[in-house]
Amino acid sequence: MPSSGSDQYLYGLDDHPPLGLTLLYALQWAMIIFPAYVITAKIAAQALHLAGPTEALFLQITLVCSGFGTLVQTLWGHRYPLVEGPATAHLLTFVSLSPLGMDVIQGASATAAASLALAATTGVMKYVVRLFTPNVVGVILILIAFSLLPHLIPSLLGLDARHTEPSVAVLSVTLALVVLMAILGQHLKGVWKTCNLALGLVVGTVLFSFFDRVNWNAPLTASWLSLPQPWVPFAPRWHGGAFVAFLMTYLAIAVNSIGSLQSMEAVTRPAQADTALRRGLVVNGLCGVVCGFFGVVGTVSYSTGPGVVLASRVASRFPLAWCGALVIVAAFVPKLVAVLTLVPSAVVASALCVAMAGQVGAGLAVIGARRTLASRDYFVVGIPVLLGTLLAFLPSSFIVSMSGTVRIFLGNGLIFGILIVLLLEHVVFGKKSKERAT
Template sequence: MKFKYGLEDKPPIFQLIAFGLQWLAITVPIIIIVGKIVAGISGGSSEEQILYLQRLFFVVGVSQLVQILFGHRMPLIVGPATVLLVAIGASQGFGQSVIDTSIVISGLILALLAATGLFARLRQLFTPRVVATILILIAFTLTPMILNLITSTFGTISPFENLVFSLLLLLGIFAANKLLAPGFWKSTLLLWVIILGSIIYLLIFGEHFYIGEDTKIIAGFFHSLSFDFSVNPGVLLSFLICFLALSVNDLGSIQSVGAMLHTDHMEKRVTRGITLTGLLNVGAGLFGVVGTVNFSLSPGVIASTGVASRFTLVPTALGLMILAFLPKAIAFMGSIPSVIIGTTMIYIMCSQIAAGLMTAFHAQEGFAFEDGLVMGLSLMLSILISFLPQDVLITFPLFLRPVLGNGFVVGVISVLIMDHIIFRKK
C-alpha cells in the first residue's frame, strides 16, 4: 500500500494538526468510556470523578508522546487498557492503594521481562487458541459491569426503558458501521454515537448535563497526588494475569502496524514498545489511574487516511495533555449518560469477540473439536464466576477472592492448563 506520508515524513504544519485532530477524535471517546467506568466503580463525588478523568487524560497523553518518540515509534493509538477493568472491578473492597500498588508492580515486572528478553520466552504460551480465548474472555467478563451501566436508573427512568433505548442504539451503531465507507466518519463513529446518542437520550427522557459549579482544579490533580504502597498477594496475582493479557494486546498491536508498514528493526521496536508500556503503567499506578496499552484499531485508520506518519500523533498527545488542564471540558464530557457508555462498550466488546474468533479460525492448523473444548471450558468458567452472586463471593477466603472471584483470571488459568497440559499439541 502506498502512503501519502510515510513513517518518518513530517506533513506541513496545518495538515499535521488536522491529522492529529482526527486521531484525537478517535482517542477521546475511548478515554471517556473507560475512565467513566473506573471512576464510577471507585465511587466518589462528581468532582473526584472529574479529577480522575483529568489524570487519565494526562497519563494517556504522556504515554502517547513517549511511545511515538522513544518507544515503538509508529503511528499507534495509546489508550486505557480495558482488560484492567476486570481486575479493578474484582478488587473493590481491598482499597485503592492496593490496586495502585498492583498496577505499579505488574508494570515494572512487564518492563523488566521485555527489557531483558525474557518476554520472548513467555510468547510461547500465546498459542492461537490461548490468544483467541483471552480476547473473548475480556468481553465476556465485562458483561456484568456493562449490564449495570445500561440498567442503572436516574429519576423516573426505568431499567426497561434504558434497555430498550440501548438495544435500538446498538442497531443504529451496527447499521452505521455497515453503511459508512472507510474514512473519517467510520473511524470516528464512537465519537458521533456518544454525541448524538446523548442528545437523543436527553431529548426523550428530559435529562440534562450537569457541570459542577466548583471545578477549580485546573492543576489540582498534581497537588493532590498521593501514593501508599500496599500489597495484597491475591489482588497482585489477579493484576499479573491481566497484564499477561495486556502484553498480548500490546504485542499484537505493534506487530500489526509493523507488518502493514513493512517497518524495519521490528524486534527492537517490540522490545522498546512493551518495555515502555510497562514503565508507563508504573506511572499510571503512581497517578492512581488505570494503565495504558497500544490499541489495535490503528491499521484501519492508517489505511483509510493513507497517512502513516508517526508525527501526526504528536498534536494528539499534546491535545490530550491540554484537555487534562480544562476541568470544565472534562466535566462536560464526563456527564454522558451511563446507558450511552454501556452501549458503546457492547459495540467495542463485539469487535473484541470478532478479533478473537478471527484468531481462532484463521490459525494455520485450522480449528478442531479439541480447540472448541479448550476455549469452551475457559469461557464457561469465566461466565459462571463473573455472574456469581455477592453472597456467594463473600464465602470465598479473603486472600483468594481476587483470583477465584475474578472470571477473567479463572478463564486465563484454565485455558493455559487446557492448552499446555491436558490438550497439549505434540
C-alpha cells in the same frame, strides 16, 4: 515532504507533515480516541463510586497518563502511529480488586507493570509470548468482552445514583444505540468510519437529555484551567494475590499490544518488528507503573491504528505525538473534562457493547485463522470461556463472602479464564498429551 519510497501513503512512518496538517491529523486522532478514554474512565469511576468533581479528576489523570503514553511510545517506544489508552483487561482487574482498597491496587498494579518492563528489557518476554498460542489469545480477547458484561448491565438498565429502578425505556434506547453504532461503523466511509462510537455518544447524550439523565450544570460550574491533582494519595500496599492477578492482566495487555503492533507492522514497516516490540512493551510497563502511582487504569496500544492509517493515507507517527500532547493539554481544562463526563453511563455502556462485539469477532478469527480445529481445541477454548463468564456473573454478595485470596481469582472471570486456558493448552491437552493419545 511525503516519502518517495511508496505511493501508498501521503506521509510515511518517519515523514514530518507540515505543522498545520500535523495538528489537523492530531486533532482527528484525538476525536477518534476520546470516546475510549471517557468509556473506560466512566466504568472505573462507577466501580469506585466516584461522582462529580472526583469523577472529573479521575478522568483528568486518565488523560494525562494516556497522553503521556502516546507521546513516549511514538517518539521513543515502538515508534508506530498507535494511540495509548486505558486497557479493558486492566479495567476488569482494577474493578474486581476495588473492594481490597486503592492502596492494594496501587501496589499490585505498579509492581506487575514493572515486571512487564523488566521482562521485556531482559528478553524474558519473548519466551513468555510463546505460551500465547492462537487458542490462548482468542480466549483472552473473548473473555475480556464477556467478563465486562456484568459491569455494563446496571448501566444498560438505567441504574445509577439517582435512579434505583430499572427502566424499560432506557434499555430500549441503549439497545437501539448499539445497533445504530454498529450500522454507522459498517456504512460510513473513510475516516468517518472510525468515528462511529463518537457519533453514537453524541446522539445518545442528546437522547438521554430528554430522560433527565444529563447533568448540564457540571460544565457551567467547572473552571477553565487547573492543574490536575492526584485523586488519591500514593500509599501502595503489597498483596501477593493481587500482584499475581495484575501480573496475569499485564500478560493479557502484552498480548493485546503485540497484536496491535503486528497489525501496524503489516501496513507500514515490518523490518523493525523485534525492536519495536521490545521497546513498546518496556514503555507499556513503565506507563503502567505511572498509572499505578496515580491510581488509574493502566494503558495499552489500541488496535484502531491500522484502520485510521489506511483510511487517511497518513502513516506518520508524529501527528500521534502531537495527539498525545493535545490529550495532556485537555486534562488541564476542567470545563472540557466536565463536557466529556456529561455522557450518561447508559450511553457509555452501549458504545462499549459495540467495541466488545468487535473484539469477540477478533478472538474467533484468531482461533480459526489458517488452521483446522481439532477436537481438543473445542475444550481448550470452550471451557475457559464458559467458566470465566460464569464467574463474572456470580452475585457480588457471594464474592464478598470469599476470603481475600480466593476472591481475587474466583471473583475475576478474566484471570481465572487465563489460568485455565494456559493449563489446558500446555498441560492437560499439551504436546505430551497429544503424543500419548497417538
